Amino acid sequence: MDVKKVVLAYSGGLDTSIILKWLIETYQCQVVAFAADLGQGEDLSGIEEKALKTGAVKARVEDLKEEFVRDFVFPAFRANVIYEGQYLLGTSIARPLIAKRQVEIAHEEGADAVSHGATGKGNDQVRFELTYMTLDPSIKVIAPWREWDLKSRQALMDFARHHGIPVPVTKEKPYSCDANLLHISYEGGILEDPWKEPDPSMFTLTVDPEKAPDKPETIEIEFQKGDPVAVNGEKLSPAALLARLNEIGGRHGVGRADVVESRFVGMKSRGVYETPGGTILRIAHRAMESITMDREVMFLRDSLIPQYAKLIYNGFWFAPERVALQSLIDTSQQTVTGTVRVKLFKGHCMVTGRKSDLSLYDPELATFEEEDVYQQSDATGFIRLQGLRLRIQSLVRKGRKQG
Known part of the structure; x- marks a missing residue:
């Protein structure tokens, strides 16, 4: 693959620093390092200098916190999003924004490729690359972890030392x-x-x-x-x-x-x-x-939560079905x-x-004390109609047994 310039999703850590140098060596290309501040709490002040020392032709650090929460977190939370009943999709929601900005920077910088540091076993590779494909199907995608022969931690450390990339002296976290x-x-x-x-x-x-x-x-x-x-x-x-x-x-x-x-x-x-x-x-x-x-609107929306969450988890943030679901969800939130x-x-x-000034809760309707607002005798016909199909099923079964 012929590559002239790559925009790399860059964190400043050991892995993406190695990837930066590896891209230059492997593809003989220029690399623009892009670091997104999504509120991760890290000091990003020295990341530009570090990227340039490692070989990047340019480094861009951008504060995307407001866009992240306004345009990604809040839309998902309007849907009460949750994956498999427990996970609030913190990583899943972030990846489409990083990938989106990568593609935009590639256009601004005249780059013909993008790259990420996600491994070949995880979900992030899918989230990054589905976003790339959706926003610019012509852009080239480089996934180093699926291409290189650096198969062990020791191989990565040796590569870093050979190329003068600082190796952390702190004890590696066991996760x-x-x-x-x-x-x-x-x-x-x-x-x-x-x-x-x-x-x-x-x-x-x-x-x-x-x-x-x-x-x-x-x-x-x-x-x-x-x-x-x-x-x-x-x-x-x-x-x-x-x-x-x-x-x-x-x-x-x-x-x-x-x-x-x-x-x-x-x-x-x-x-x-x-x-x-x-x-x-x-x-x-x-x-x-x-x-x-409204009750029925809520039931409908709730039935869509698993599908909506799965779309985000699997990397389909910019897919038409997620956008369509968002329209329905936003209508329900008015x-x-x-x-x-x-x-x-x-x-x-x-x-x-x-x-709420728009509350549907009416104490007069909800009370058990008043009889002039809700006639309890009306429930008789309501229950009989609701139970009609159940009575029919029971009668049919009894008839078959007797027959």
Whole structure:
């Protein structure tokens, strides 16, 4: 494959530094290193200099936190997205944005190829490459982990030393982790045994629920058309709001999950996640919907959550079916406006109140005391009609037995 210039998704770590040099050597091409700040909490100030020293012709570091939360996290959370009942898709939601910006930078820089550091066993390779194909089907894609002969950690270290790439002297973590403003994930290494309990010292965003404050904290979250806009009455930007909920939820140990999930490529894998702000948002959002969303609309939307989550998990963010689902979901959110109160205590997030000017909840209809609003005798015919098919089935069965 003839390649002139590549835009590499670059983190500044050992692996992507090796990939940068390997691309130059293997394809005799120029490399533009692109690092996205998605709120991972790392100091990215020296990443440009490091990329240039490793051989990049240009390095770009871009703050994408607001776009990440506004255009990716919030749309997914309007759908109450969750994968296999536990995973809030923190990594899955982030990859399409990085890949999208890679393609845009490739156009800006006159590059004819893009590259990523995802391995050949995981989901990220699919998420990156499906996005590339959707946004620019003509762009060339280089996946080093599926091409090179650096098959061991030692081979990577030797390559790095040979090319003067700094090798960290710190002890390697016994697991891999990935972070952004929505979550942090831990996978591999010591976590590959699903029976082994995670080391309590591993967690960084949340305190141990057992060591969380003995006094609960109550907060209020305001929603407009399905999106959170304020915490405790303070209007905040999308990224600032999620960061605030991360901080509040983290100190109460909210948002830990230990999951064995089904990868798109066909294998099971274990992931341990911390998603404090996202956990609070999902619980509060469902509470907001409970008084503002029509029952049948909610049932329809809820039936689509597994499909929507699978599309994101499998890398189909920009696919037409995900876009179509989003349109339906956003239509369902037009009345989801109001305020939810939640109490946080030792790893738990409990709804304690909800209110809205668009509420469908009517105390006069809900009460058991009044007879002039809802005639209880009307239920007789309603129940008989609902049970008609059940009575018919029973009568038919009895007739067959008697016959």
